[in-house]
Amino acid sequence: MSVFTPVTDADLADWLKNYAIGRLDALQGISAGVQNSNFFVTTSLGRYVLTLFETMPRAELPFYLHLMAHLARHGLPVPAPIANRDNEYLGSLSGKPAVLVSRLAGKSDMAPDVARCTRIGAMLAGLHLAGQSFGRKQANPRGASWRQHCAARVRAHLPADEQAELDAELVFQSGFNLETLPQGVIHADLFRDNVLWDGDYVGGVIDFYFAGQDALLFDVAVTVNDWCADADGQLDAARTAALLASYAESRPFTPAERAAWPAMLRAAALRFWLSRLEDFHLPRAGEMVLVKDPGEYRRILRLRAASNTTPLLPA
Numbered sequence: 001m002s003v004f005t006p007v008t009d010a011d012l013a014d015w016l017k018n019y020a021i022g023r024l025d026a027l028q029g030i031s032a033g034v035q036n037s038n039f040f041v042t043t044s045l046g047r048y049v050l051t052l053f054e055t056m057p058r059a060e061l062p063f064y065l066h067l068m069a070h071l072a073r074h075g076l077p078v079p080a081p082i083a084n085r086d087n088e089y090l091g092s093l094s095g096k097p098a099v100l101v102s103r104l105a106g107k108s109d110m111a112p113d114v115a116r117c118t119r120i121g122a123m124l125a126g127l128h129l130a131g132q133s134f135g136r137k138q139a140n141p142r143g144a145s146w147r148q149h150c151a152a153r154v155r156a157h158l159p160a161d162e163q164a165e166l167d168a169e170l171v172f173q174s175g176f177n178l179e180t181l182p183q184g185v186i187h188a189d190l191f192r193d194n195v196l197w198d199g200d201y202v203g204g205v206i207d208f209y210f211a212g213q214d215a216l217l218f219d220v221a222v223t224v225n226d227w228c229a230d231a232d233g234q235l236d237a238a239r240t241a242a243l244l245a246s247y248a249e250s251r252p253f254t255p256a257e258r259a260a261w262p263a264m265l266r267a268a269a270l271r272f273w274l275s276r277l278e279d280f281h282l283p284r285a286g287e288m289v290l291v292k293d294p295g296e297y298r299r300i301l302r303l304r305a306a307s308n309t310t311p312l313l314p315a
């Protein structure tokens with residue numbers, strides 16, 4: 001269930017008078033998604049997605065909306081926010097901050113093959129390259145300092161063996177400074193369910209609401225951990241090599257990135273272990289996040305930490 005705040009046809013039709021996209025033809029709630037209320041909106045002039053932001057602070061939203069607009073302007077298949085007649089992206093509907101974006105074509109693929117991993121590597125590099133000229137800055141909301149603080153919040157809820165694993169990983173990670181690596185704006189949640197496939201092509205990259213400034217390599221690690229893992233969490237060599245090679249074709253990795261890669265896969269796994277632990281043990285009032293299995297990312301972290309066969313970054 002992902003319509004937490006209802007919108008009536010009459011309210012939306014009225015709201016759309018402040019846009020130049022024609023009259024309302026159809027409004028339909030979207031059943032996927034866990035953070036916000038999403039609707040498909042069809043008007044006489046096109047197809048859009050309406051998002052009502054349930055919990056995100058309004059002040060943080062312009063960064064994400066302008067980022068999507070910037071990337072769309074650079075030719076990438078991301079939702080383009082629609083400006084209203086006051087030339088604003090962000091409005092209010094049913095008492096919530098609200099935005100209309102372009103509706104993109106395609107469906108997610110939860111079992112991507114080598115060819116699709118190749119495309120995703122290229123797409124991620126494209127996002128990173130286009131992001132270099134984005135003028136606004138907002139820190140990765142799940143960056144290194146969030147990971148430290150989140151670990152402190154969840155630690156007491158964990159059994160002794162998990163506490164020990166968490167402590168050891170934090171000590172390990174404290175030896176790395178991600179700020180010394182190439183930086184930029186990262187998507188930070190480029191999971192398979194955030195990409196829509198339109199035939200062989202990426203029809204859309206969605207859900208930019210964890211984006212922020214951080215090491216570009218962190219984004220590569222988040223993406224590889226999700227797209228290239230087998231059901232048991234092990235990295236599939238062919239898919240991993242394909243994704244990394246096609247990324248590197250557009251943005252070659254630096255020697256410092258190659259050295260940091262094994263640690264980065266661990267940092268990226270830690271980030272999702274922690275957020276899932278927090279959603280599980282400390283759900284916040286008024287937040288409707290669907291809890292994903294923290295055990296999956298604990299396992300991935302263990303595998304990356306134990307592995308002496310981590311695939312290397314291409315030179």
Ligand SMILES: Nc1ncnc2c1ncn2[C@@H]1O[C@H](COP(=O)(O)OP(=O)(O)O)[C@@H](O)[C@H]1O
Pocket residue numbers: 002030032033034035036037038049079101102103104105193204206207
């Ligand atoms: N711009 C878009 N174009 C097409 N479909 C979209 C778009 N934005 C969202 N969707 C659809 O809505 C679903 C939920 O969106 P998502 O951003 O994942 O929600 P949440 O932020 O709540 O996790 C996606 O799985 C996708 O099917």
Ligand SMILES: N[C@@H](CCOP(=O)(O)O)C(=O)O
Pocket residue numbers: 033034035189191194207272275276292
């Ligand atoms: N990809 C994250 C959850 C983020 O939620 P999303 O549906 O908004 O992408 C995870 O798997 O833990």
